[in-house]
Amino acid sequence: MVSAVDERVTVLVLAGCGTGTLVRVAAWDPDVSTAYLQWLDRYDPGHFLPSTQSRRLLLQHGSRDEVISREESLALRRLRADSDWREYDCGHGLETPAPRGDRRTLLVEELLRG
Numbered sequence: 001m002v003s004a005v006d007e008r009v010t011v012l013v014l015a016g017c018g019t020g021t022l023v024r025v026a027a028w029d030p031d032v033s034t035a036y037l038q039w040l041d042r043y044d045p046g047h048f049l050p051s052t053q054s055r056r057l058l059l060q061h062g063s064r065d066e067v068i069s070r071e072e073s074l075a076l077r078r079l080r081a082d083s084d085w086r087e088y089d090c091g092h093g094l095e096t097p098a099p100r101g102d103r104r105t106l107l108v109e110e111l112l113r114g
Contacts, residue, residue: 003048009055010055010056010110011056012055012057014059014076016065018076020044020075022040022043049080053082058103059076059086060087061073061087062088062089063088064089064090
């Protein structure tokens with residue numbers, strides 16, 4: 001949320017995120033109200049992406065993610081078509097060496113540019 005309003009955040013990594021996920025998961029409950037789903041949508045990551053291309057964005061998705069669908073991750077990417085997209089052979093945690101290394105590399109590059 002901070003990255004959407006604070007331009008000091010110059011690089012952002014969203015790992016295991018999608019747009020529409022919160023509402024989809026909450027809707028599994030047959031007793032959930034429309035009002036609650038609308039309230040929950042306010043916290044969707046898609047509403048908080050930094051809007052300027054001068055701020056780097058890396059979106060990471062695990063191809064075996066059991067929570068976030070690939071379609072939800074790609075929907076998030078379409079909101080910032082200039083973002084970097086990486087998909088890995090892992091689950092939701094994205095705690096394997098490749099995604100961790102990509103996050104580290106991006107953040108170190110940004111610190112060195114600073």
